[in-house]
Amino acid sequence: MAAASTDSKTTFSLDSYHVSEELGFILPEPLEELPPYYQPWMDIALQVPELVHSQELRSLINKMPLLSSQFLQKHQELRLAHLALSVMTMGYVWQEGENDTVEMLPHTLAVPYWEVSQRLGLPPILTHADAVLANWKKKDPEGPFDMENLELLVNLPGGDCARGFFMVTLLVELAAVPALRRIPIVINGVRCGDTDSVAKALEDISQSIQDMTEALKLMHAYVEPSVFYGIMRIYLSGWKDNSCMPKGLVYEGVQTEPMEYSGGSAAQSSLLHCFDELLGVRHEKKSGAFLTRMRDYMPPAHKQMIQDISLQPSLRIFVQQQASERLSQAFQQCVTRLLALRSYHINIVSRFITVPAARARQLRNQSQDSEGEMISRAPTALEERGTGGSGIMTFLKTVRDQTRDTFLT
Numbered sequence: 001m002a003a004a005s006t007d008s009k010t011t012f013s014l015d016s017y018h019v020s021e022e023l024g025f026i027l028p029e030p031l032e033e034l035p036p037y038y039q040p041w042m043d044i045a046l047q048v049p050e051l052v053h054s055q056e057l058r059s060l061i062n063k064m065p066l067l068s069s070q071f072l073q074k075h076q077e078l079r080l081a082h083l084a085l086s087v088m089t090m091g092y093v094w095q096e097g098e099n100d101t102v103e104m105l106p107h108t109l110a111v112p113y114w115e116v117s118q119r120l121g122l123p124p125i126l127t128h129a130d131a132v133l134a135n136w137k138k139k140d141p142e143g144p145f146d147m148e149n150l151e152l153l154v155n156l157p158g159g160d161c162a163r164g165f166f167m168v169t170l171l172v173e174l175a176a177v178p179a180l181r182r183i184p185i186v187i188n189g190v191r192c193g194d195t196d197s198v199a200k201a202l203e204d205i206s207q208s209i210q211d212m213t214e215a216l217k218l219m220h221a222y223v224e225p226s227v228f229y230g231i232m233r234i235y236l237s238g239w240k241d242n243s244c245m246p247k248g249l250v251y252e253g254v255q256t257e258p259m260e261y262s263g264g265s266a267a268q269s270s271l272l273h274c275f276d277e278l279l280g281v282r283h284e285k286k287s288g289a290f291l292t293r294m295r296d297y298m299p300p301a302h303k304q305m306i307q308d309i310s311l312q313p314s315l316r317i318f319v320q321q322q323a324s325e326r327l328s329q330a331f332q333q334c335v336t337r338l339l340a341l342r343s344y345h346i347n348i349v350s351r352f353i354t355v356p357a358a359r360a361r362q363l364r365n366q367s368q369d370s371e372g373e374m375i376s377r378a379p380t381a382l383e384e385r386g387t388g389g390s391g392i393m394t395f396l397k398t399v400r401d402q403t404r405d406t407f408l409t
């Protein structure tokens, strides 16, 4: 666990939270392979989209040998194992869509998955930390960290759109790295009353948040709403607050009672949680509870960083007290850009969920073209809900409005 730097004598630094100066929350140098003993896992994990398509995934997993997790040692090995077991689990549960789900994950998958999850402090379900942060490699190791030179390690159904969805999200994480690097400068500057360095750092943070919005716009170029909604989305869904798995899922060999976990969502990205705590965005009870719960789906060191930012002396009060024009403007600019990012995100959600959901309802009983058929086969349980299980638009608009309330008056 990371050392908490809430003590005013300790300098706040990123590396005590396993956050990299170059890549932020992105896992540096993810492994592509596990030790040979784990080949039976990787053989299946690397074929999940094809095996789901041929409806063979469940039977192959049912026949899989029980492997011990004890030969996994390094953090990177555990992260790849968690990613591989997660995509196998999502494929296993959702292979037949929402009408033929399973009540139990077989022990050959559930037991090692549980053990690996416990060691990482992650839940036994696909998280943002798996599908995005630990799921990349550079085609040319010396080449740039960009769309052309990146590929996924492990895929979910959805072809190029699945790749686009995870990669664009990864590029949003990357765009935020300059902002993350400035967080310690802001915190340490507030502690010692250095108005100029705090103002400069906030100016850089607002630029970085704007770059995140620009990166998010790439979603339109790389992801088809009908493929996202009709094919991919179910594989990100969880077994909590999901009416097609009302009881949750039994992890055989772990516990006889079913367990409930939320599906993967970028609400599990630590970025906006950090900015909210830094700027003093206060969330309303219900949306705040959902966001707080999402922190349990993050690597523990990242969750700790958010927690420690929240315990620092208030930046907002510092800005008010200093009465510096430049500082106040820089703070307001950060809130403006965060608001713009959240507004743009609402736009994306409307295009990728609300519009296809309305079309699905309309098409369900009509004769269908191929796009219509894809959309109308989408799970109805998720029409009004996010994969994380939230009631989408009310939640997102409340969170955006709370951001607006952070402006200095």
Ligand code: HEM
Pocket: 168, 169, 172, 173, 216, 219, 223, 228, 264, 265, 266, 267, 268, 269, 272, 342, 345, 348, 349, 352, 353, 385, 386, 387, 388, 389, 390, 391, 392, 395, 396, 399, 400
């Ligand atoms: C097609 C693309 C996307 C869709 C359809 C989408 C959808 C959603 C939905 C439905 C939620 C509500 C929570 C839940 O139940 O899961 C949510 C929350 C959230 N999403 Fe996305 N999302 C997309 C891309 C992204 C990307 C690339 C990011 C950036 C890292 C992001 C960041 C967030 C954040 C931070 C929240 C929590 C609410 C907030 O803090 O404003 N999303 N998203």
